[in-house]
Amino acid sequence: MTYRYNRMIKIPINRMRLFLLLIFAVAVTGCASVQDDGETSPVQEGSDSVQESAADTTIDFAALQRQNPDIFGWISIPGTEIDHPILQSEAADDFYETHNASGEADDAGAVYIELANLKSMCDFNTVLHGRTGADETGLFADLYRFADPDFFTDHKELYIYLDGNVLTYEIFAAYERENTSLIRSYDFTYLAGCEQFLDDMYHTRDMGRNLREGWEDVSPYHFLVTLTTQKEENDDRQFVVIAALINDAAGTIDRVVTE
Amino acid sequence: MRPQLQTVAQSTQPDEEETYTWQEGWVKYNDTIYEYQEDILTFLVMGIDKNSDVVQADGQADGGQADALFLVVMNPDDKTIKIVGINRNTMTDIDVYDRDGTLLTTVTAQLAVQHGFGDGMEQSCEYQRRAVADLLYNLPIHGYAAVNMSAIPTINDSVGGVRVTVLEDMTKINENFVKDKPLHLIGEEAFWYLKYRDVDVFGSADLRLERQKQYISAFVDAARRAVKKDISIVLDLYRAVSSQMVTDLSLDEVAYLAPILSDYRFDENSFYTMQGETRMGEEFEEFYPDEKALYEMILDVFYKEVDINQ
Numbered sequence: 001m002t003y004r005y006n007r008m009i010k011i012p013i014n015r016m017r018l019f020l021l022l023i024f025a026v027a028v029t030g031c032a033s034v035q036d037d038g039e040t041s042p043v044q045e046g047s048d049s050v051q052e053s054a055a056d057t058t059i060d061f062a063a064l065q066r067q068n069p070d071i072f073g074w075i076s077i078p079g080t081e082i083d084h085p086i087l088q089s090e091a092a093d094d095f096y097e098t099h100n101a102s103g104e105a106d107d108a109g110a111v112y113i114e115l116a117n118l119k120s121m122c123d124f125n126t127v128l129h130g131r132t133g134a135d136e137t138g139l140f141a142d143l144y145r146f147a148d149p150d151f152f153t154d155h156k157e158l159y160i161y162l163d164g165n166v167l168t169y170e171i172f173a174a175y176e177r178e179n180t181s182l183i184r185s186y187d188f189t190y191l192a193g194c195e196q197f198l199d200d201m202y203h204t205r206d207m208g209r210n211l212r213e214g215w216e217d218v219s220p221y222h223f224l225v226t227l228t229t230q231k232e233e234n235d236d237r238q239f240v241v242i243a244a245l246i247n248d249a250a251g252t253i254d255r256v257v258t259e
Numbered sequence: 260m261r262p263q264l265q266t267v268a269q270s271t272q273p274d275e276e277e278t279y280t281w282q283e284g285w286v287k288y289n290d291t292i293y294e295y296q297e298d299i300l301t302f303l304v305m306g307i308d309k310n311s312d313v314v315q316a317d318g319q320a321d322g323g324q325a326d327a328l329f330l331v332v333m334n335p336d337d338k339t340i341k342i343v344g345i346n347r348n349t350m351t352d353i354d355v356y357d358r359d360g361t362l363l364t365t366v367t368a369q370l371a372v373q374h375g376f377g378d379g380m381e382q383s384c385e386y387q388r389r390a391v392a393d394l395l396y397n398l399p400i401h402g403y404a405a406v407n408m409s410a411i412p413t414i415n416d417s418v419g420g421v422r423v424t425v426l427e428d429m430t431k432i433n434e435n436f437v438k439d440k441p442l443h444l445i446g447e448e449a450f451w452y453l454k455y456r457d458v459d460v461f462g463s464a465d466l467r468l469e470r471q472k473q474y475i476s477a478f479v480d481a482a483r484r485a486v487k488k489d490i491s492i493v494l495d496l497y498r499a500v501s502s503q504m505v506t507d508l509s510l511d512e513v514a515y516l517a518p519i520l521s522d523y524r525f526d527e528n529s530f531y532t533m534q535g536e537t538r539m540g541e542e543f544e545e546f547y548p549d550e551k552a553l554y555e556m557i558l559d560v561f562y563k564e565v566d567i568n569q
Contacts (some may be wrong), residue, residue: 114318129463144283145281147281148281149287205393205394205395205396207295207397208287208557209286
């Protein structure tokens with residue numbers, strides 16, 4: 001039995017117009033903010049091999065995909081160093097665990113999703129992986145800052161850019177869990193799998209779990225992203241930051257929830 | 260309109276009002292920051308309900324239940340021993356394995372049954388250790404000892420017996436077990452004092468836990484006195500019960516830990532139990548812990564306040 005999901009998030013019309021204008025502008029101009037010679041674009045720290053940033057609120061997907069067609073999105077968390085392309089490899093789920101965003105072998109890896117997730121961000125839970133290396137550097141090292149209750153309180157939003165859309169998510173949970181694959185542990189394509197995930201999330205036993213007030217009733221009808229990372233010295237635990245979609249600028253996010 | 264460049268640029272600046280850097284493992288509760296006490300050593304002691312020498316179980320779910328579960332917590336910083344009694348009926352996640360040790364599913368059941376889904380030996384103990392650690396917010400547990408209840412008389416007598424005041428009327432099983440009567444438990448008496456449970460009485464597991472709590476406190480007291488006199492009794496005891504015990508602690512490790520028993524402080528306030536509610540399930544009693552109280556107990560026993568002005 002299937003239910004058609006009625007979009008729960010109402011987007012203010014004026015904001016919607018602004019976003020559409022922005023997207024239109026991007027489409028027409030090809031987003032000139034990233035120069036091919038890279039002279040004005042901020043260079044990523046660490047081993048990010050792709051020169052682009054969401055700091056100017058635009059992402060040039062045409063240029064990024066010329067560099068690597070596996071790039072389909074961009075994640076930016078204001079107040080952190082997280083400002084990276086998102087990739088999906090058709091070759092292997094964990095290809096970008098050991099390859100950078102240009103596809104070159106690189107232990108720093110890239111931010112990626114597994115094949116079980118859709119690149120459209122229309123799944124119940126899209127799981128993004130990124131590494132934390134030694135010396136607390138790495139593409140997702142800053143996720144650990146969300147363990148600090150004050151930092152967590154002060155940093156609510158994250159953005160995911162797709163080609164032709166900007167998605168706004170509110171970060172509502174951050175905690176440490178067993179280092180098992182969420183994608184393999186839960187079947188997010190069924191209502192029961194989503195409910196199980198939520199149940200486990202709310203009942204997780206982590207002394208330092210942060211949960212934002214007002215987010216006690218997340219349901220399988222939300223759209224979530226879960227960002228995961230691990231420390232090499234403690235690889236039986238993973239740190240997760242979970243956020244829910246609160247704004248879908250172009251209105252492309254939808255899905256049928258299967259019971 | 261969001262996102263805005265200005266907002267992004269501003270918020271990447273470090274927070275000026277923050278006077279400390281958040282450390283991994285810190286926990287904030289009621290505006291106080293706590294940290295786990297890394298030097299603490301925590302051991303899980305299991306009383307296994309199989310009245311014979313420890314033998315390997317052949318098949319699933321018959322490795323014997325962990326009838327009594329205790330954590331012995333040694334803290335070198337303040338030289339204390341604390342004991343945490345864990346209700347065996349605590350409803351929690353139990354992993355169900357088949358004969359080959361393949362995980363079949365996870366169910367909610369009494370904590371004590373986890374031990375049964377193993378071989379009755381190390382595998383069972385590891386399963387039980389993991390279940391207890393998970394229940395207690397992924398608490399590090401550094402070692403375990405699963406002792407068959409049949410070993411109780413040996414253990415009891417090794418410290419010259421244990422003195423208790425009988426907590427409830429148990430004249431059904433022993434005419435000496437009269438409520439409020441002071442007793443010097445010797446041999447089999449100790450076994451029955453700890454094991455007896457009137458299954459017809461609701462909440463009898465809680466009553467038994469009270470008796471176990473009383474006995475263990477008195478035992479630790481007796482053991483401290485005995486060890487002070489002659490430290491070798493710990494090693495003699497280890498050897499004497501080894502056929503009725505599964506442990507990952509070697510004789511050397513026990514020898515290293517033994518002096519702690521007499522040096523460290525332990526009194527009646529050193530025993531912690533879980534708060535919660537016992538309800539009758541379909542067949543067996545179910546204990547539902549008070550999560551807030553459990554969280555606070557873990558902070559109390561295993562964490563210490565962080566002085567952020569240092």
